[in-house]
Amino acid sequence: MLVGRDKGVVYGVDSKTLGLDEPYVHLNPVVRSVFRIDLDHCFPSWGALRQELAELALPCLPSIAVGYEDETGRVERPHLLWLLPYNQGVWFSDKDQRCRRDIMNLWRGVHAGLTNVLMPLGADPGALSNPDKIKNPLSPFWSFRVWNESLFPSLSEWAGWVDTSTSRDRMIRESAVALSGMKRTASNALFTAAQTLAFQLLGEWHRENDADYKGAVLRRDRDALAERLFGTLVGRLSAAADNPRQAQAILYRVASYAADHWDPSRASRDGSRDRGACADAVEDVQGVAARQAVGARYAAAVRRSRSADAIREAIEAARAAGEAVTVSGIARRVGKDRKTVRANWPEAEPIG
Known part of the structure; x- marks a missing residue:
């Protein structure tokens, strides 16, 4: 069992009983049977959080919600845990050929889709890269609520509720x-x-x-x-x-x-x-050509960002020099054509 005192380093323990006092615990990364959603928001109370969850288009409430509760009852940045049915965890392995990649990808898709549904409540999509580390409900550092002890949708049932291509x-x-x-x-x-x-x-x-x-x-x-x-x-x-x-x-x-x-x-x-730089975007993309296309789009976005920065700096320089700020003038300053300058013109800046 791996546990930790904070979100960073984890370590092994000799006693599981003592280890379960620690604030963070690692789930089994080889057989994944829990969807953890990390909410970045704070909520007035557990009841307020439950009410907001009940209004979402989901098949059930999370089995467990765990987070810090202050003296006023305010709940800070809770983790929500949805459990798959008993003995229906998903096997994750990059080495064993018996492990099915399509099922692993479906698990990732459901996790991403569930996160997307919870974005209005502050779900952190960055946490998808570290799905196994949870706030430990048994630790005295946190408070928790058990809201669902009977309904555990299967992976295929979840796929009918959320967008797995998110x-x-x-x-x-x-x-x-x-x-x-x-x-x-x-x-x-x-x-x-x-x-x-x-x-x-x-x-x-x-x-x-x-x-x-x-x-x-x-x-x-x-x-x-x-x-x-x-x-x-x-x-x-x-x-x-x-x-x-x-x-x-x-x-x-x-x-x-x-x-x-x-x-x-x-x-x-x-x-x-x-x-x-765009590893996440190509993680589930099959084929060299398709992966290269994703990389090309990323590179194009970087070029657009650099063009926008250069145009903004040129506008500031022109204004400081007392020159009229026009598309033609800025195009000459940055060495780009008028079409590119217009496409990357700052929103708040009137086009002259």
């Missing part, structure tokens, strides 16, 4: 939009720019053999990586954004996403490529 990358972007309160176009541009910076920084740490980075990777402490990414980039991104608080909200999601999806074994030695 894109995790899209959900993370949607979550960033909601968290930041920004318009979608602006949020996506900032998300892409922040994601590029995050993967570039991870690549630099990898090539430089940075001690803190190396320690976090060896411990598989993705939370430590995310915290360091946030701390390193928050000043830079806040200074470049019109609204620093919105930029920080975007970076909060990006840092977790980048830390969860960073693959040191595939890091480019020369730093010319951001390997792993």
